[in-house]
Amino acid sequence: MTVEFLIRLLGYALLACLISAIWAPLLTTFLYRFKITRRRDYDATLSIESRQGKEGTPIMGGLLVIITVAILTYFFNWSRAFTWVPIGVMLLSALLGGFDDLLNIFGTPRRSRKVAHVWNLIKVHKNIPMRIWLVLTLPWTAFKRISVWLGSHPGRGIHVHEKFIMQFVAGGISAWWVYWKLGEHWREIAIPFSSGGGSAFGGDGMMNIDFWIIPLIIFVVIAAANSVNIADGLDGLAGGALIPTFGAMGVLAWVRGLPEIAILNAMVVGALITYTYFNVKPARFQMGDVGSLGLGALMGINAVVLNAIVVLPFLAFIFVIETLTVIVQVIGRNFFGKRIFRMAPLHHHYELIGWSEEKIVMRFWLVHLVAVIFGLWLALH
């Protein structure tokens, strides 16, 4: 990789930045026109005093990045070997997020029956075929209730168990691509500081995990998509934090000789800069699930392609921390009977203890930046 290629990368980043800046006002007008805006009746966090100004802000602003990157990739960076699956997985996840956003605004609440209620219906329902149907779907009912038990609130949007299945499909596609299409050496994961003669991993710093790469990839894609979704709660937070993450991944792709992935990441960085410009407080629009799930899945599959799964917790530091606080909160509530944080994810906790939104976002950015630099340093060893 040469300096000429670096210049090309920067050019693509600038192009994505420019293109997205050109059509951002169109997107905003479209979202306002069709009233795709944040509303109190489905967003409980709007009750926090400092967040009340967000009511009426357009959501689905993440489309700015998703569409810009997808179109530019199609025209300038299309590669059957390397870019179509990451873009496909990103679009699939974004589609799921888009449905969720729209259902949250225009949908109607759906009920979630308790298992005991369904069990009673099985015993007393006068319609025998219905009883058989309820028996056959009882495992599905139980699966749905587990998600509610774990903290999912049945509402208008796509429910957690449905999201999980769709994300499993996206993760499955990624795993299929890596395991069957990219070849045997893609079943190895890089372990930092393990190369050298005395290494337990064969001296090249790689560990072959064979078919275990499949569940690992599925997990990484699902976790990455949801972690960005969880962290996307304050103006500028997710967008601003994703810039260094995708920037570092671009550098890694450049170093590892994957030009298509490097260009893809450069385009994402460029589009994210424009998005964040419009998303800092007071936000002109917000990312929405369409952006957070799409970019999160792209981040996950990026880590797989770049063989950076081990360092991903650092490259996606703030997203991982935000997700962990949600997990800790659920554990605290269900097993210890108390809130560990005032509210999860972590940024809401800081809001409730009185930090201003700007202070939280900027501190989170800086902490994240340090972690990303460390992750990059680690990945290069």
Place this chain on the structure above:
Amino acid sequence: MADEQLTDGKIIRTLSKEALEIVKDYENVPYYNNKHRQVRMALRVLVGKGSPEEIAHEVLIYALREKVDFKNLTPELQKKFLIEHNIGIDCSGLAYYILDAESTARGKGTLASQLNFPSANGPFMRLGRFFRRRYVENAGVRTFAYETNSHEIPLLDITPADLIVILESGTNISANHVLIVTQVNLIQNMPTEIHYIHSIAWPVDGKFGHGVREGRIAIKNINKSLLDQTWIENGKIGLENFTYHKASAAGSLSLRRLNWL
């Protein structure tokens, strides 16, 4: 425990300052008993076992969600807000936090480190000691009444932080109740009046009248039992006083002291 010496050999003996602060924090908190709703694996504050801080926290979150200026509501409306959100305290939860503060103030350690939980043997409890760490949720009236945790004392020896334990009252044998002695008035070292606090719902309280409240027992004859004294609460005495009514109908009524206090 603190003594205030008055003239003519009168002494007012009260709980420690720390325990009295807990008592004050629970003023205006309604009664909530999870036996009716059977909520499981939830925040302890939502099952009638929350500490004052946890209750304040939860109220803050609900108030923010519903755009309610809770601090500026009248005490009646504040209580109504708590009841409508199923936030309250049951009698053993109240006893736990007051006695915990008293035990700690006396340098005898926390209740969690001292109490035994013989009844904590449900299916989740059997999964391991991990689940037994939900101390306050597992500390029911019977837990306080177990011989490993408390012993019976005569009325003559009563001091603050003693418990009046009512077991098997009413038609439901699990309807147990506990009152915490907060103050004892003595003349020539003989108790003349007992002040207690508890969380209770009287049948006449309606939807919003119940909660944490204080009462007193005027001792007419120290040689007679607790039931033979005059119980006064909410301006009611005799069988009109539902707490007395509950105590008189109980399978067992005893005055107990935690073994380590």
